[in-house]
Amino acid sequence: MADPKRVMAFDFGTCRIGVAVGQQLTGTASPLKILPAKDGVPDWGVIGQLIQEWKPDRVLVGHPLNMDGTENEMCVRARKFANRLHGRFGVQVELVDERLSSFVHREQRRVSAGRSDPIDALAAATICEDWLRR
Numbered sequence: 001m002a003d004p005k006r007v008m009a010f011d012f013g014t015c016r017i018g019v020a021v022g023q024q025l026t027g028t029a030s031p032l033k034i035l036p037a038k039d040g041v042p043d044w045g046v047i048g049q050l051i052q053e054w055k056p057d058r059v060l061v062g063h064p065l066n067m068d069g070t071e072n073e074m075c076v077r078a079r080k081f082a083n084r085l086h087g088r089f090g091v092q093v094e095l096v097d098e099r100l101s102s103f104v105h106r107e108q109r110r111v112s113a114g115r116s117d118p119i120d121a122l123a124a125a126t127i128c129e130d131w132l133r134r
Helices: 044-054 075-088 101-111 119-133
Strands: 006-011 016-023 028-038 058-063 095-097
Touching: 006 028, 006 044, 016 075, 016 095, 016 119, 028 095, 028 119, 044 075, 058 119, 075 119, 095 119
Parallel strands: 006 058, 058 095
Antiparallel strands: 006 016, 016 028
């Protein structure tokens, strides 16, 4: 599918999975929510509802490569999550390099003391906007 119009991004984690949506027209994304996960397994029904509601043309999953570009255990788990999204919902899924997306938001939050930003959903929005800028 060339030129997707609506994109949904996931920042995969073993305890929480951040979700964001973006649109190609504006090149922007917004944090949507944080899904709890148990050892990386989310409530697939909730994800199905989000996909049904937002009808993304493409789904992105953050690929947490090491700084030197090599893979780690979380890369394997994120790829497995991406494969399950594709298999369960038939959506087109793409892994996106997301080095530092969560780290950047944690640092910003530390600077803005007292804020309770949804870091994982903000990281998903960063993944989405980085992809849209490509």
